[in-house]
Amino acid sequence: MTITLRYFAWIRERIGRSEETLDVPAEVATVADLVGWLTAKGPEYAAAFERAHVIRAAIDHTHVQRDARLAGAREVAFFPPVTGG
Amino acid sequence: MTITLRYFAWIRERIGRSEETLDVPAEVATVADLVGWLTAKGPEYAAAFERAHVIRAAIDHTHVQRDARLAGAREVAFFPPVTGG
Amino acid sequence: MSVRVQSEDFDIGREIAAVMTGNTDIGAVVTFTGVVRGAAGDAAITSMTLEHYPGMTESELEQVEAEAHKRWPLHATRIVHRVGMLMPGDNIVLVVAASAHRHAAFEAAAFLMDYLKTRAPFWKKETDLSGTGHWVDARESDDEALEKWKK
Amino acid sequence: MSVRVQSEDFDIGREIAAVMTGNTDIGAVVTFTGVVRGAAGDAAITSMTLEHYPGMTESELEQVEAEAHKRWPLHATRIVHRVGMLMPGDNIVLVVAASAHRHAAFEAAAFLMDYLKTRAPFWKKETDLSGTGHWVDARESDDEALEKWKK
Numbered sequence: 001m002t003i004t005l006r007y008f009a010w011i012r013e014r015i016g017r018s019e020e021t022l023d024v025p026a027e028v029a030t031v032a033d034l035v036g037w038l039t040a041k042g043p044e045y046a047a048a049f050e051r052a053h054v055i056r057a058a059i060d061h062t063h064v065q066r067d068a069r070l071a072g073a074r075e076v077a078f079f080p081p082v083t084g085g
Numbered sequence: 086m087t088i089t090l091r092y093f094a095w096i097r098e099r100i101g102r103s104e105e106t107l108d109v110p111a112e113v114a115t116v117a118d119l120v121g122w123l124t125a126k127g128p129e130y131a132a133a134f135e136r137a138h139v140i141r142a143a144i145d146h147t148h149v150q151r152d153a154r155l156a157g158a159r160e161v162a163f164f165p166p167v168t169g170g
Numbered sequence: 171m172s173v174r175v176q177s178e179d180f181d182i183g184r185e186i187a188a189v190m191t192g193n194t195d196i197g198a199v200v201t202f203t204g205v206v207r208g209a210a211g212d213a214a215i216t217s218m219t220l221e222h223y224p225g226m227t228e229s230e231l232e233q234v235e236a237e238a239h240k241r242w243p244l245h246a247t248r249i250v251h252r253v254g255m256l257m258p259g260d261n262i263v264l265v266v267a268a269s270a271h272r273h274a275a276f277e278a279a280a281f282l283m284d285y286l287k288t289r290a291p292f293w294k295k296e297t298d299l300s301g302t303g304h305w306v307d308a309r310e311s312d313d314e315a316l317e318k319w320k321k
Numbered sequence: 322m323s324v325r326v327q328s329e330d331f332d333i334g335r336e337i338a339a340v341m342t343g344n345t346d347i348g349a350v351v352t353f354t355g356v357v358r359g360a361a362g363d364a365a366i367t368s369m370t371l372e373h374y375p376g377m378t379e380s381e382l383e384q385v386e387a388e389a390h391k392r393w394p395l396h397a398t399r400i401v402h403r404v405g406m407l408m409p410g411d412n413i414v415l416v417v418a419a420s421a422h423r424h425a426a427f428e429a430a431a432f433l434m435d436y437l438k439t440r441a442p443f444w445k446k447e448t449d450l451s452g453t454g455h456w457v458d459a460r461e462s463d464d465e466a467l468e469k470w471k472k
Contacts, residue, residue, distance in 0.1 A: 181334060182333055182334050182337060182352075183332060183333050183334040186333060186354065190356070190410065194358070194359030194360070194409055194410065195358055195359060195360065196356055196358070197355065197356055197357075197358040198353065198354070198355060198356070199352075199353070199354040199356065200351065200352065200353050200354075200430070201333075201350075201351065201352045201354075202349065202350070202351050202423065202426070202427070203337065203349070203350040203351075203352075204348065204349060204423070205341070205347055205348055205349070205350065206348075207345070207346055207347070207348040207421065208345030208346060209345070209346065258345055259341065259345065270358065272353065272355070272431075272434055273431075273466070275353070276353070276427065276430070276431045276434075279351070279427070280423075280424075280427045283423055283427075315424070
């Protein structure tokens with residue numbers, strides 16, 4: 001499964017990139033699985049996701065919870081709680 | 086007791102003047118007394134005060150109730166409920 | 171100068187700029203603008219005339235403003251109310267409330283309007299297509315709106 | 322065109338004028354302007370950088386706006402949010418809500434801001450006098466503010 005990942009704010013800074021397209025194994029079924037899989041990929045991901053409980057996710061521009069399924073997703077984004085306005 | 090009376094909106098139109106200074110007898114002690122005394126002064130006043138319960142009053146620029154005493158008043162105003170804004 | 175009654179129009183951008191000047195801790199500015207509507211119920215309005223009670227108006231507006239500053243941490247407020255003849259689409263009133271945070275600014279602006287609508291001595295007369303003038307009746311909902319601010 | 326994300330400043334008077342155009346039944350216009358404050362707590366702020374998620378931002382703002390139109394009888398709304406580097410005193414965000422009556426306009430503008438603050442993907446980074454940047458933490462009070470609008 002090929003997914004474009006997008007990172008924002010301090011998650012982007014810790015990972016060191018704003019966007020990447022990765023081949024994700026089929027057993028990575030949910031957003032929670034994806035967080036776990038990325039965390040294991042390297043220290044920069046581990047640092048980005050160390051406070052995993054505060055990180056928000058969106059699939060194809062829609063806010064989702066951790067148990068959301070990735071099937072059919074083209075773009076998954078990870079970001080801190082929003083602070084606009 | 087000499088009091089300047091001021092009338093606004095449809096009260097002004099019915100009485101036919103916006104302001105007048107009158108000598109008010111000493112037994113006219115409250116705003117309610119003044120409404121009664123004016124009503125008896127002529128048909129234009131009777132027409133202005135016929136819906137007396139909706140009319141608001143102010144003594145020297147301060148909203149007052151009907152039982153407010155006139156002693157010391159320089160200016161008494163009568164007007165409909167306000168509709169600004 | 172934070173309360174004004176005038177026949178001329180006002181410029182909202184200029185009023186906000188005046189409020190911001192010298193205030194580096196303002197994070198939220200709320201404005202309310204009241205505008206003459208082109209119709210009252212089914213009847214088209216051709217003009218509106220606003221009468222007020224000079225002296226008492228300014229005194230009431232200043233009291234209303236002082237009360238808002240007591241209730242909320244406001245950096246600045248501004249009230250401008252027009253009088254005289256106005257046309258549909260014309261501005262009637264402007265209220266500005268500026269604070270560090272948004273909830274104080276929103277609440278103070280709504281409070282200023284609710285108080286102004288029920289206490290400040292202004293009266294509106296609408297003229298319709300036939301040339302007939304009608305004094306606008308006070309709305310009971312305005313008195314009810316005020317009730318929620320009673321302590 | 323009622324939702325925009327841009328680096329340029331906005332002109333509140335012009336945005337209001339655009340909202341009024343062709344609408345003869347607007348009687349109340351409420352605006353909210355968010356401004357960069359010169360200090361965060363005790364620390365002076367020299368600049369602020371706003372990052373967002375292009376595509377998702379516009380989609381969220383349009384949903385928020387559509388929800389407001391479902392809840393209140395609004396004639397027009399407008400949301401403009403700036404991104405990029407801003408200085409203290411600079412405008413960040415503008416929300417405009419126009420209705421026949423004031424309570425709908427006030428409530429809709431407050432609702433739009435509460436939703437925008439908790440759902441629209443913007444992130445603020447403040448730079449202080451030492452040149453150090455800090456990502457602004459989300460405020461719990463913003464989540465609480467949203468709760469009151471839940472049906």
